[in-house]
Amino acid sequence: MVSSCSLLPRTGPNKREIYSGSVQREGDAFVVAVNDRVTRTTAVVPALGFSNDFRNAAQLGSDTIRPGDVLSLTIWENVDKPLLGPAGQVSAVLTEVQVDGAGFIFVPYAGRIRAAGNTPESIRRVISSKLEEQTPDPQVEVRRAAGDGSTVSLVGSVGGQGVYAIERPTRTLSTMLAHAGGVTITPEIAQVTVLRGNQRGQIWFQDLYEYPELDIALRAGDRILVEEDTRAFTALGATGTQSRVNFTSKNLSAIEAIAQVGGLTSNSADPTGVFIFRNEPEEISNQVLGRTDLTGAQRMVYVLNLTEPNGMFVARDFVVRDGDTLYVTEAPITTWNKTIAGLTGSLGGISSVDSLAQIAGL
Numbered sequence: 001m002v003s004s005c006s007l008l009p010r011t012g013p014n015k016r017e018i019y020s021g022s023v024q025r026e027g028d029a030f031v032v033a034v035n036d037r038v039t040r041t042t043a044v045v046p047a048l049g050f051s052n053d054f055r056n057a058a059q060l061g062s063d064t065i066r067p068g069d070v071l072s073l074t075i076w077e078n079v080d081k082p083l084l085g086p087a088g089q090v091s092a093v094l095t096e097v098q099v100d101g102a103g104f105i106f107v108p109y110a111g112r113i114r115a116a117g118n119t120p121e122s123i124r125r126v127i128s129s130k131l132e133e134q135t136p137d138p139q140v141e142v143r144r145a146a147g148d149g150s151t152v153s154l155v156g157s158v159g160g161q162g163v164y165a166i167e168r169p170t171r172t173l174s175t176m177l178a179h180a181g182g183v184t185i186t187p188e189i190a191q192v193t194v195l196r197g198n199q200r201g202q203i204w205f206q207d208l209y210e211y212p213e214l215d216i217a218l219r220a221g222d223r224i225l226v227e228e229d230t231r232a233f234t235a236l237g238a239t240g241t242q243s244r245v246n247f248t249s250k251n252l253s254a255i256e257a258i259a260q261v262g263g264l265t266s267n268s269a270d271p272t273g274v275f276i277f278r279n280e281p282e283e284i285s286n287q288v289l290g291r292t293d294l295t296g297a298q299r300m301v302y303v304l305n306l307t308e309p310n311g312m313f314v315a316r317d318f319v320v321r322d323g324d325t326l327y328v329t330e331a332p333i334t335t336w337n338k339t340i341a342g343l344t345g346s347l348g349g350i351s352s353v354d355s356l357a358q359i360a361g362l
Contacts, residue, residue: 012237015273015329018301029277029299032288036310038302039317041287042280045251046231046322048191050201050216059171059217063119066150066220071097071105071115071123075131076139083109083135096145109134120144152176152218156226157185166218174208174215176224188249189229196222204250231322235261238269238328247322254304255315257326264306264328271311273329274304278321 021027032038065071073094075084084092097105103116105123110130115123120142131138150166159181170176173194177183183190183205190205196219205226208215231247240262248260254276258264264271278300280288285298304318305311320326 012327013329015270018275018329022301029301030285030289031301031303033303033305034276034314034318036314036317038288039314039319042284042302043317043319044284044321045319048202048204048207050194050203050214051199053199054194054196054201054216055214057217057219060150060166060219063121063144065099065115065118065120065123065144067099067101067103067116069099069115069150070145071099071120072143072145073097073107073127074141074143075127077135078137078139079135083131150220152220152222152224154180154224154226156224157183157190157228158226159184166220170218172215172217173224176218177205177208177226183226185226185228186248189247191227191229193225193227194222195225206250233257233320233322233324233326235326236328237326238265238330239263239326240265252320253316254318254320254326255312257320258315258328261326268330270329270331271306274306274315275327275329276302276304276318276320277325277327278302278323 019025019031021029022031023029024031074091075094076091077083077085082089082092084094094107097107099105099115103114104112105115106112107127107130110127113123113126113130118126124140124142127140127142128138131140151163152166153163154176155161158177162180164170164176164179166176170179173192177192187205191202192205192208193200193202194216201216203214229247229250232244233247233252234244235257236242239258243261245257245260249256252260254274258274264274279297280300282294282296282298285294285300286292288300302318304315306315308314
């Protein structure tokens with residue numbers, strides 16, 4: 001009967017078979033019972049954030065002019081025959097004066113003027129000084145209209161993908177995301193990536209509001225990507241669902257992972273046999289095992305016993321990580337029932353064959 005157990009249909013290995021593959025039994029995996037110390041040592045979540053280059057960048061001046069911007073000029077002259085308009089007209093309006101790629105604009109009688117890097121006020125003074133030589137006491141007004149001199153692109157799970165100009169209300173990452181319609185996925189699993197030249201920074205969407213110091217200033221040419229968290233774990237064995245499951249929060253505990261797959265199967269699961277299979281980095285492996293000689297990633301099998309007095313609390317504190325395999329063994333009584341059913345079914349089949357043979361006269 002015992003030897004027939006390995007031939008029965010089942011969802012995977014039993015506890016005895018998992019323990020037989022441990023290093024302690026000349027296997028290649030470390031089997032570790034989870035306790036409070038292990039939960040603290042293994043509680044590692046992805047560290048997302050911006051480098052100092054991103055965080056120390058000051059906000060762009062809202063009036064700073066850049067190549068591609070559009071200016072609007074109005075010039076008043078206190079003469080009967082003005083330079084820039086017909087006789088009797090006191091003002092001339094130059095609309096949509098484009099700042100060229102080199103950062104210059106052209107104003108009649110004032111010539112080619114450097115605009116990029118300056119403010120409307122500084123350009124006003126330059127134009128006034130140049131026109132004073134040809135017309136008495138010119139009055140100049142310079143306005144910065146909407147242009148494409150400072151823009152960022154937003155793609156992914158946002159309300160409106162596209163190219164947006166950096167303006168006074170949208171000079172930071174959070175305000176630009178709001179201007180684009182916000183994120184369209186669950187905020188708890190939304191990740192925001194900013195690409196700036198050859199630099200890359202990534203942050204959890206919620207952290208932008210929980211930690212205001214992480215809300216960086218934008219720069220022209222920034223590319224912003226909003227996407228859903230791609231981390232997942234695999235659930236197998238006596239659980240409600242056997243599949244690859246995506247994370248639903250930034251931090252996912254073992255108890256939440258079990259609940260996410262429908263819990264343990266009530267008529268077959270063994271609550272003393274909840275296993276987490278993981279390739280653990282060298283540093284954490286040495287800390288968990290109290291060693292210093294391990295090199296490279298180690299195969300670790302963490303065991304959770306939900307029937308222990310502190311078992312549910314330990315499972316609540318144990319952090320599941322990307323790529324983990326959650327496996328729940330079947331209860332011994334389930335295996336026993338399968339064995340009995342298999343034996344009685346086989347004996348019944350033999351009896352039926354014998355009866356048929358007698359009827360046929362064999």
